[in-house]
Amino acid sequence: MRATTLAILLGTTAAVAGFPSAATAQDRPDQKAFFEIYKELVETNTTLSVGSCTQAAAQIGARLKAAGYADSDITYFSVPDHPKEGGLVAVLKGSNARMKPMLLLAHLDVVEAKREDWTRDPFKLVEDGGYYYARGSTDDKAQAAIWSDAMIRFKTGGYHPKRTIKLALTCGEETTFAFNGAEWLAKNKPDLIAAEFALNEGGGGLLTEQGERKTLFLQVGEKAAQNFTLLATNPGGHSSQPTPDNAIYQLSDALKAVQGYEFPIRFTDTTRAFFAGNAAAQPGPMGDAIKRLLADPTDTAADAVVSANKTFHSVLRTTCVATLVNAGHAENALPQRAIANVNCRIFPGETVDATLAKLKELAGDKVTVTANQPIRPTAVPPTLDPKILGPAKTVAAKHFPGVPILPMMSTGATDGVFLEAVGIPVYGVPGMFIASDINRAHGLNERMNVKSLYDGRDYLFDVVKAYAG
Template sequence: MRALARIGGIGMAAALVLQPGMATAQTLSPDQQRFFDLYKELVETNTTLSSGSCTQASAQIATRLKAVGYTDQDITLFSVPDHPKDGGIVVVLPGRDKALKPMLLLGHLDVVEAKREDWIRDPFKLTEEDGYYYSRGTVDDKGMSAIWADSMIRFKTDGYKPKRTIKLALTCGEETTFAWNGAQWLAANKPDLIAAEFVLNEGGGGRSDAKGKPEVLAIQVGEKAAQNYTFATTNPGGHSSQPVPDNAIYELADAIEAVRGYEFPIKFTDTTRAFFSATAQSAPGPMGDAIKRLLANPNDVEADKIVSRDKTMHSTLRTTCVATLLAAGHAENALPQRATANINCRVFPGETVEATLAKLTELAGPRVKVTMNMPVRPTAVPPPLDPKILGPARAIAAKHFPGVPMLPLMSTGATDGIFFQAIGIPVYGVPGIFVDPDFNGIHGLNERIRVKSLYDGRAYLYDLVKAYAG
């Protein structure tokens, strides 16, 4: 759920919001208790790459689905022999109108690594404390994955017969670039199974203030492509007592400095233009004026300097590349024979990873070898600002979160949605689950979610899916 971090940069737009005081914590209803049982089981099932099993988590969800009437024909559990613990699940609830294309609910079961010695609480035991649920994955992405699975269960137990077929895909491998990726595998090997008119995914959400008052909702409409590159320099080396200017580390450092000093050109999609237009209306003084100038002229260097002081704004405007890993030398008393750096790029929708490679090669210079790391991500395709998607999201939000504005957002991060976009299915990161200004420890220590945020998000997303499904 990396895209939620982007909401942190739109506090200016969120400043428009005033909402009545929030309700106090409530006792769980029987319906909510059933959801909690599913959520707790999922969160407490270790699904890290190092020692966990998404296959186990998928099987547990399948058991719950079968208990309410889903059949083996409705449920597909999948994995591959080389990665037996990285399995996933696809579930289908047939619709009444076969002329309507299905919709797909997407979530990922895997979580970022968490070491017990680093955490205050056991990262794989759900703990309720001070109005929060604590554990790895409480937000990213087991909150939404549990809501999707619970919604499919509720549809069956409520006797709901959707007009449009509803599909659910819960996969593994989203959090680790080099891991086997279930979403990518489904898109490449089982496109008919997950075929849909659109996908609802993580990446949207909402931001609340430090006291839990909702400030702004975001619907993700597009994301960047994440791609890693390697810079490598080599040299015969020698004894460090006789240094020479021809040094692998210096050459690598010069190349990294060139990347640091380069700004990719500003681009706009329909989504980012809408986002900046809304932000410009509420941003104070110089910032608002600078945004308006950039919208009129993306080559306005002075306006760019003002807007790009905000790191979120800066990253939303363009492709970005940054050095993230270094390795050099083989002995403390020897001139380095080899130096390498990882350059992590977030490629703007519509731009290719190959074009980014060409620019990096130009910046690095002839003494540095630049290669594109596997896996190579597909080109990010910006989905349309479709009224059939945005309209219901806003209408349902007005009932659940009255007075809270909703902004379209392009994620500067990346999700598994890119694999579905690559086969022609637009992907939208849904709003509804609010996080705090500090991002709730997602990917870090002591991940948590407000109890109220989880249940409010569950209620909103259930109604949203029904609005789309008919």
């Protein structure tokens, strides 16, 4: 679930003109080998409805074995009631037992895609106009292919890292109610994925409308996604004799109360650094308002200016929004039932229970509020660790000179929340630049900029080696 914060258009950050064309992006033999991994992965349907992550994991496992990994280096996992939602963990042993392992995380599953809605077959990789088009071309099979390719290149190239490198390819990230491989590993096989830190999706880079590199983002923290049900019930009756006690009106009043409530502003070290960078980059009323808000989070006038940017608004606080409504049973009857789903993105450190308590308070005594299963863990913000930020910036200066890196907190959610719950800090790596439309991830005609993919692959290969030693 590629982080929506990447859609921010920062006003005065550096750009690199003359972004190279896609024509030269696949010339090297190693790039052609990578493309075969990427193509096979993208064209393997891994939707929840008809696809198989287990098949995709087996294909990657076969490639790892062909590269020289032993059976003991590769662990496949699934559960009997979800046989097609499996994944794998692969291990490249390090030479220094005193260094804790690092984990490369990516999810294999993709959002559903209907052929009749797409311009092209969503499960056939097509290159057109400097882009690869297909479901999962960005989210998250680009990352999964890059990590898998790196593990293969490490083995075939004779690279011996000091730090053990682990790869986890999982299923279930895109669907709340699906079997989630990252959660299963964290709960059932924590030793298998134990690591000092994990590198995941969520970071990246932003391209201008002209295709110029604008900003790199390192994701340091994310919100926790949680759904809640609001329910109003009533005996109902004939619509010719209405009463004030109406389930639809009661639910409407509760939803309006939720709409009108602003959760308090919170800052983590990451979001404080993020806004400080934006204040410096945006002179004028916005930059001034950000500075005032950093100094005083209760400054409502500054909040009004900053929160006019919908992404800034969401980075500042927990948000809750109605996403589904169903009410009534007949056009000539008073409603007996009115129900709504409210989707909340909970700020790191804040809990589901506290959010539920606030929603109950807002809804009043005529509407019941419950937290939907599954209950997500409390989001734990990683630290702005120089051991993580330093190599990311150093390697970026080589690959993307002149492009600044900002730490950010995602307003979305990834599988990182499950690893953080068992003590593994998770960072969304920069490297792959995308357009302001988030490469249409989750939507129609999802696409990946060809040059960005290969440049990102080179960057991420080097940055993993920088961390591994």
